[in-house]
Amino acid sequence: MKDFQRVLDTINETSNNAVERGTIANYIPELAKIDMQKFGIHLIDIGQHHFSAGKGAERFSIQSISKVLTLSMALGLIGENIWERIDVEPSGDPFNHLSLLELENGIPRNPLINPGAIVVADILVSQLADPKKEFLAFVRNIANDDSIDYDEDVAQSERRTGFRNYAAANLLKSYGNLKNDVDIVLDFYFHQCSLSMSCEQLANTFFMFINRGNCRRGNTFLTMGQVKRINALMLTCGFYDESGEFAFEVGLPGKSGVGGGIVALLPNKFCVATWSPGLNKKGNSKLGMLALERLTTETELSIF
Amino acid sequence: MKDFQRVLDTINETSNNAVERGTIANYIPELAKIDMQKFGIHLIDIGQHHFSAGKGAERFSIQSISKVLTLSMALGLIGENIWERIDVEPSGDPFNHLSLLELENGIPRNPLINPGAIVVADILVSQLADPKKEFLAFVRNIANDDSIDYDEDVAQSERRTGFRNYAAANLLKSYGNLKNDVDIVLDFYFHQCSLSMSCEQLANTFFMFINRGNCRRGNTFLTMGQVKRINALMLTCGFYDESGEFAFEVGLPGKSGVGGGIVALLPNKFCVATWSPGLNKKGNSKLGMLALERLTTETELSIF
Amino acid sequence: MKDFQRVLDTINETSNNAVERGTIANYIPELAKIDMQKFGIHLIDIGQHHFSAGKGAERFSIQSISKVLTLSMALGLIGENIWERIDVEPSGDPFNHLSLLELENGIPRNPLINPGAIVVADILVSQLADPKKEFLAFVRNIANDDSIDYDEDVAQSERRTGFRNYAAANLLKSYGNLKNDVDIVLDFYFHQCSLSMSCEQLANTFFMFINRGNCRRGNTFLTMGQVKRINALMLTCGFYDESGEFAFEVGLPGKSGVGGGIVALLPNKFCVATWSPGLNKKGNSKLGMLALERLTTETELSIF
Amino acid sequence: MKDFQRVLDTINETSNNAVERGTIANYIPELAKIDMQKFGIHLIDIGQHHFSAGKGAERFSIQSISKVLTLSMALGLIGENIWERIDVEPSGDPFNHLSLLELENGIPRNPLINPGAIVVADILVSQLADPKKEFLAFVRNIANDDSIDYDEDVAQSERRTGFRNYAAANLLKSYGNLKNDVDIVLDFYFHQCSLSMSCEQLANTFFMFINRGNCRRGNTFLTMGQVKRINALMLTCGFYDESGEFAFEVGLPGKSGVGGGIVALLPNKFCVATWSPGLNKKGNSKLGMLALERLTTETELSIF
Incomplete structure (x- = not known):
């Protein structure tokens, strides 16, 4: 366990000194305000020991990492029926999510x-009386953290500028694969x-994926x-068109967000x-990717 | 000239007796109400003689035929600058307009x-103080017909169900190729x-395309x-992914709409x-296509 | 008729003085040897009057222009059956001929x-006892020129380096759309x-396309x-992904080749x-395209 | 260890009784001759204990499973330089390998x-004096089996009918990503x-992938x-466009071949x-996929 702390400290130091830090996502104006110099990392092991370095306690926008959480909630609600409306294959493509939707008649390649x-x-909106409130409660519950x-x-910044998401939603609607407005x-x-x-908080929330579905308080979701x-999906699809590269270099299931966050995990371990706002060309946190590569290299822990 | 009337009468008779009439576009609910049995045709020659048969005087929704008219108005307003935002190549593709937009960075293949x-x-909305009113005035002016x-x-029916157009507009917006809301x-x-x-009315309106840009009243637009x-564009792009087929079988510039209308023309002639609501698999009026094929075959008039 | 000669002389002079001449196709090594400064033009009118300027009598490799001639011979041999194996739609795409073949199950978009x-x-190889000899005889016959x-x-240079054509032929074979080796x-x-x-010689050969299928000697092919x-196909598909542009700017059916040649025609007229070896980015002769644009602008002759 | 044998026996019995057995690959005529009723399975654990059921000792054509072996040999010869010519991302696509090659300028998505x-x-042909002989020696060496x-x-059957592979190789050649003939x-x-x-034999050969690169005889390759x-690549790319599904359902790195074989593995375990000639629609052995799903479900052993 001391090893984890030592490795995290080294990673934090290297990250703080890094010159090439990627670029911040500027298509969500609110995210463009973040300080590029920030770096944080936090690890929780299966025995619930915590290890932290840098800005591990500072909050940021988790963005696409939330996709794993909505997926989990939806699976809990409607089970395997979800796969009638979404596939489980990697998209592999950098640029053409809408093209794939057209080619595949409105069935998205995967939920991530x-x-x-x-x-x-859309499924959660159909299933829940107050989707925003209930989903937030679900996340707080898993994380055991009401803050x-x-x-x-x-949210409002993205609503004003998320034209590509409006395009995707309307295209899904045209194929009948969106039930609500x-x-x-x-x-x-x-x-x-x-x-x-x-x-x-992210590490706490994702603890259930290393602990057979049981969150830190022992509740089973x-x-x-x-x-x-879900771990398989994170491995094959969690990093956009860099998923293969991440599996190849890091070898852990995980999910990134354009806010600069990444979660990764080794079941039972x-x-x-990690968090660093600068992104690489594929839209994943540049220093976060390097940090995780170093972590698995130094600890020799990976699923492969 | 008597010949034109004779040919039109024959076409009308054959069309009225046709058994296979295609299927009506059902994705715009309001259009799905039209009587499949209707067929009309009207021809105006360069000397402004008129020939008509069937329901040539009955109104219908011109739909995509209007694209030629907005293009004409936009060309009159901003000239060749329009081509910085739109290409002039046939799309050739039945299914993937959005895919092409993604591949080509938000520049549509052609204006049709x-x-x-x-x-x-979008260009007209930027250029005009009251776009709907001014465009209508433009069309009435060309057609010399205030009715x-x-x-x-x-319009409202399509607004409620035009998800694919919302997808396209939002995708254009994401590429910066849509300036307005x-x-x-x-x-x-x-x-x-x-x-x-x-x-x-359509034949009257499109008269200017056979008369060197001068409408029936002599005004030059x-x-x-x-x-x-514009004639070249109608020939290469006027019939979706059946444009090659139309040039091949009919050999005239033209434009079709999912309301079942088709306009076609031979410059200086x-x-x-034509109008018949049933569409073929490519979305063009089934009987209208056959009518025009027969017209050019019997009169031996085509641009080729 | 004097007008044609005057226009050709002007075009020739402008072309000889042109600084930007495009680049020579270098993927066929044998073609890369040609002198970039060459320019020639030859016109034959429906009355068989000839007009020439520059290197109008110098031979060059006609390359893809030959596709119109093999298509003509095949149509004469098996008629409309040819369209069971090839479509007549423009491809519109700069880069992905093989992609289209895959998407469309081995049916090429068009014969050009x-x-x-x-x-x-492949059809000619199936139909003819000695394809190379008989096709050459066919061309000599149309052109009335045994030289x-x-x-x-x-041919050998292209055989050694035409990997993309080998790829296309093998892909066609995998779809069963190539009968011979x-x-x-x-x-x-x-x-x-x-x-x-x-x-x-090219103008002589293509004379039949302006003369209702009758070649200069009066024989009907x-x-x-x-x-x-075929004229419709040349208009919609004759210039790769610049076909729309050519119809738009020039307004004539035609066909280009990477040897720098272009043929264009106005039926009954x-x-x-034209010939100039330097190609534009789309693979069509740069000065040839400009020459034809000038010809139709100055003579005001086009199909539109 | 007894457990493994019991699970394998159950799987073998179920497989022998299975009615739906998929269809045999018929595009390689020589493979079409195999008896559909065959099923075999063989497991080797990290302690080199062997478990077998059904036709576990009968030979079949390993086909694409060999791709992991050539990749291993090439990595040993030229190391990470291999990734300059091949990417490591899943292709995700059922149908368009050549389309992807065109889109991505001749760099294949992954080596599998x-x-x-x-x-x-091509790399092995460049590196080895006698590629066929030396590669065979390499495989025999890993497997410790000279038979x-x-x-x-x-091989000859596939040479005569492998048009799609000829298409791919020629396309690679046109992009300069194939150095040899x-x-x-x-x-x-x-x-x-x-x-x-x-x-x-397959289980023996792939033993090194669960044993940190050391084959059964202890040699390190x-x-x-x-x-x-390589294990990461097998997980993300080993089952064509069913790779996500396999990761999702089975959760092991692996590789399938159209001969009906599948290898899968859990590092350190x-x-x-497995072998069963009938394939599912995605080209993977139908009963083999089910067998492995059952194996990981019953043993609760997977990387996730």
Whole structure:
């Protein structure tokens, strides 16, 4: 366990000294304000020991990392029926999510790309009386942390500029794969993306994926089979068109967000979250990717 | 000239007796109410002699035929600058307009497919103080017919169900190729498509394309060079992914709409409009295509 | 008629003085040897008057222009059955001929792109006892010129480097749309492309497309309907992904080749051929395109 | 350990009784002769204990499973330089390998789809004096089994009908990503695919991927880092466009072949091979996929 802390400290130091830090996502104006110099990391092991370095307790916008959480909630609500409306294959493509939707008649490739997550959001909107409130309660529950909340400014900023998501939602609607009103679904979607959490909170939240579906307080939210499948999806689809590269270089299931956060995990061993706002060309946190590569290299822990 | 009338009468008779009449576009609910048995045709020659048969005087929704008219108005307003935002190549593709937009960074292939026409609509919204009113005045002026008007029911029907157009407009917006608000541009676009006109009115309106840019009253709306280019666009792009087939079988510039209308023309000779609501698999009027094929075969008049 | 000569002389002078001349196709090594400064033009009118300027009598490799000739011969042999194996729609795409073949299950978009012309070559190989000899005889016959011949060096050069054509032919074979051996079909195909002709010979050869299928000696090779359709194909598909642009700017059916030649024609009026080896980015002769634009602008003759 | 045998026996019994057995690959005529009723399975654990059921000792054509072996040999020879010519992302696409090659300028998505494996074959042809002989020696060495050999009939059968592979190789050549002659590279490629091995031999051969790069005799062929990366590639790319599904349902790195074989493995635990000639719609062994799903479900062993 001392090893984890030592490795995190080294990673934090290297990250703080890094010159090339990527570029901040500027298509969500609210995110463009973040300080590029920030770096944080937090790890929780299966015995619930915590290790932290840098800004591991500072909150940021988790963005696409939320897709794993809505997926988990939807799986809990409607089970495997979800796969009638979304596939589980990697998209592999950098640029053409809408093209794929057209080619594949409105069935998104997987739930971790935007069109797939929008369908998941649509399912939650159909299933829940007050989707935003209930989803937030679900996340607070898993994390055992009632301080987690949406960032309304980020949500509104994305609502005003998220034209590509409006395009995707309308295209899904034209294929009959969106049951609710586009604006209602996207309002929920932009809120889920705006969740503000620290690395520590993320690590706590994703603890259940290393612990057979049981969260830190022992409550069970997912079956072992569901956990295994979500982990598989994170590995094959969690990093856009850099998913293969991440599996190849890091070898852990995980999910990134354009807010600069990444969560990655080794079942039965540990769950780790990193944060650094600068992104590489593929839209994943540049220093976060390097940090996780170093972590698995130094600890020799990976699923492969 | 008697020949034209004889040919039109024969075509009308054959069309009335046709058993296979295609299927009506059902994605715009308001259009699905039309009587499949209707057939009309109207021809005006360069000397302004008129020939008509069947329901040549009955009005219908001109839909995509309006794209030629908005293009003409936009060309008159901003000239060749329009081509910085739209290309002039046939799309060739049945299914993937949005895919092409993604591949080509938000530049529509040509102004006669939906994304291209939405950019043209955006240009008019930018240029005109009251776009709907001024465009209607422009069409009435060319046609010399103040009875032409929008069909508000059709416009609203399409507004409620035109998800694919919302997808296209938002995608254009994400590429910076839509300057105005999506809802404002599409409101204009759905109105232009809802223009209600008869074959006779359409033939009158498109007369200027066979008469070097001069409308029936002698007013000049387009330069000779602009007319030539719009005619070229109608030939290469006027019939979705059946444009090659139409050039191949009929050999005239033209434009079709999902309301079942088709306009086709031979410069310096004649302009003809047909209407039959049933569409073939490519979305063009089934009997209208056959009628025009017969017309050019029997008269031996084509641009080739 | 004096006008034609005056216009050609002006075009020739402008072309000789042009600084930007495009770049030579370097993927066929044998073609890369040609002198960039060459320019020639030759026009024949419907009354068989000839007009020439520059290097109008110098031979060059006609390359893809030959696709119109093999198509004509195949149509004469098997008629409309040809369209069961090839479509007639523009491809519109700069880069992805093989992608389209995959999407459309081995049916080439049209006979004037490489995969389509390879299917046409396959048809001739099936139909003819000695394809190379008989096709050459056919061309000599139309042109009334027995000096026309293949350039064996060019054919062999292309055979050694035409990997993309081998890819297309094998892909067609995998879809069952190539009946003969790949090597045999491509040997014929590389020979047809290697035909060496001058602008004058090309204009003579394509005379039949302005003269209702009758060649200069009066022999009839194609029906009026076939001529009309081939002209339509040249207009919509004759210039790769610049076909729309050519129709838009020039307004004539035509066909280009990477050897720098272009043929264009106005039915019942004239047929013209130009040659200048430098190509624009789309693979069409840069000065040839400008020459034809000037010709139709100055003479005000176009199909639109 | 008794457990493994019990699970394998159950799987074997269920498989023998299965009614729906998929369909045999008929595009390689030689493979179409195999008896559909065959089923075999063989497992070796990290302690080198062996478990077998059904036709676990009968040889079949390993086909694409060989891609992992050529990749391993190439990595040993030129190291990470291999990634300059091949990417490591899943292709995700059922149908358009050549389309992807065109879109991505001749760089195959990963080494486990055909175009990628053809580049790997090209590398071996460049590196080895006698590629077929030396690659066979490499495989025999890893497997510690000199009876392994090519099936010349299968190799020749595929050479005569592998048009799509000829298309891919020529397309690669046109992009400069194939250094040797197409025929020489494909002759090697068809031979590697024709390797004839039993489930037992396959399990023995892939033992090194669960044993940190050390084969059963203790010789080291790959570094720990290389093993980890090849396992990641098998997980994300090993089952064509069903890779996500396999990760999702089975949760093990693996590779399938159209001969009906599948190898799958859990690092530090076990390596298993199955064989059943009938394929599902995605080209993977139908009963083999079910067998592995059952194996990981019953043993609760997976990487997730």
